[in-house]
Amino acid sequence: MENNDLLKEVMTKAQLWIDGNYDDETKKEVRRLMDAPDKTELIESFYKDLEFGTGGLRGIMGVGTNRMNIYTVGAATQGLSNYLKSQFATLPQISVVIGHDCRNNSRKFAEISADIFSANGIKVYLFDDLRPTPEASFAIRHLGCQSGIIITASHNPKEYNGYKAYWDDGAQMIAPHDVNVIKEVEKITDVNDIRFKGNPELIEIIGEEIDKVYIDAIKTLSLSPDSIKRNSDLKIVYTPIHGTGVKLIPQALQEYGFKNIIHVPEQDVVSGDFPTVVSPNPEEPAALAMAVNKAKEVDADIVMASDPDADRLGIAVKDDKGEWILVNGNQTCMMFIYYLITRWKELGKIKGNEYVVKTIVTTEIVKDIARKNGVELYDCYTGFKWIAAVMRENEGNKQYIGGGEESYGFLPETFVRDKDAVSSCTLMAEMAAWAKDNGKSIYQLLQDIYLEYGYGREKGISVVRKGKSGAEEIAAIMTDFRNNPPKEIAGSKVSLIKDYQTLKMKETLNGKEEALDMPTTSNVLQFFTEDGTKISVRPSGTEPKIKFYVEVRGELKSREGYAEAEALADAKIEAVRKSLGV
Secondary structure, three states: OOOOHHHHHHHHHHHHHHHHOOOOHHHHHHHHHHOOOHHHHHHHHHOOOOOOOOOOOEEEEEEOOEEEEEHHHHHHHHHHHHHHHHHHOOOOOOEEEEEEEOOHHHHHHHHHHHHHHOOOOOOEEEOOOOOHHHHHHHHHHHHOOOOOEOOOOOOOOOOOOEEEEEEOOOOOOOHHHHHHHHHHHHOOOOOOHOOOOHHHHEEEEEEHHHHHHHHHHHHHOOOHHHHHHHOOOOOOEOOOOOOOOOHHHHHHHHHHOOOOOEOHHHHOOOOOOOOOOOOOOOOOOOHHHHHHHHHHHHHOEEEEOOOOOOOOEEEEEEEOOOEEEEEHHHHHHHHHHHHHHHHHHHHOOOOOOOOEEEEOOOHHHHHHHHHHOEEEEEEEEOOOOHHHHHHHHHOOOOEEEEEEEEOOOOEEOOOOOOHHHHHHHHHHHHHHHHHOOOOOHHHHHHOOOOOHHHEEEEEEEEEEEEEEHHEEEEHHHHHHHHHHHEEEOEEEEEEEEEEEOOOEEOOOOOEEEEEEOOOOOOOOOOEEEOOOOOOEEEEOOOOOOEEEEEEEOOOOHHHHHHHHHHHHHHHHHHHHHHOOOO
């Protein structure tokens, strides 16, 4: 589409907001964008409709069809209401849970959604204040609801907000419900189709009573209570990075038996502006910098951080030189799986029908740990809804131990169906106490896992391409990789290609093809080389970027050789980056 045609279409869409049944403040802002000499912001706000994808909504807040505002949130809620009424028509009362994080407008969007659900005759359990995403998942199951939503943009920058939709098992929706809800949302083309006038009689405020049963459930996960008793004074620095974790994580740690939780007061301040960080993402060193400084000050044992909606966990530990280092999401997942399987075996809980889950882009070492210990492993797509789908499929037949992904999410329980930083923080603290009981630091525990199961190192590389032109460029990059796959990467021949869009796997050396057994297609490519390197490429589903996940393998013969193995792996990763041109 030519620029003039696009601007004309955008101006027409914007005029509908001026003429339609929108509030005066919204109309004033739309007019400002229309009158501005530079039309870039207007185009970005209206050039498309903010897509209600399979995970819900996520976008920059502001006016327009491509922004998070009360009208795009309203259309999503009305569409979901219509679908729930069609699916549960025989129920005397349909009910939903609504939770939200600390972001600007999150409470507003939550309350407007409560009004819309209730206007449609749906009972609403609305949390009294911000709460962790996993607690909302827990509440859906605990209260026997048919659905639920959480207003959050997870770890995105402050200008973003989002809307996650959940089904009756407490997991984000998959087929057929995700696609069917999208269709219902797309039918809401007129603001007058949205029922904004709520029914207060159908809105019930919930809070501390859910906190209690949730934390009580988390306490049942403990595998090493004696280690906790012996190390109850473990120095734990924790930061919620201005988010919802401040509500429950220190409390959960205390109820687990840890007495020495050290706060970062500046980051206990709940704020959607995230004033002490550029990005509230526990994957980024800068987000943990204040907590690490506090740890140095008090000589802590471990640093833990949760993202704004408290579903992701980032940690930092001391290395063998006493320097603080960040542990990446792959390593965290690997340690959780190792600890859980080890303790389950020691406690005689392994009966032969246990399983763990990881995503396809997560380290292959998890697979090695499971295989060596006789535990079944499932590989699924990125996103916890797919881990939850495996759990749903195996419910009543096999025993779930734990599941995680490289993006700092883990779930060690079945009473929640999304990644859970609350339970993960308590489990990580317990693991640190258990390691100490065994004469090790967390860092040494990590090294010992590599010694037993082989060394690996991973790096995520994100190429950001914003806006309409960026989306087109990302699509072109994926097309080029499909049409012209690399024959070698960093000097090693590509031996296997997996294309999850076509669900085909090809051995490049002999041309043999096989089908990939996955529940649906996904725009992901994977390249495996003869030297054990794995590269996964996928566009992000929530951010304007294309992601490259690189995993290289190496050798580790002793703890003393760890730094050398790390350096060799980093050099290899750099060579891979150059080969891929990213």
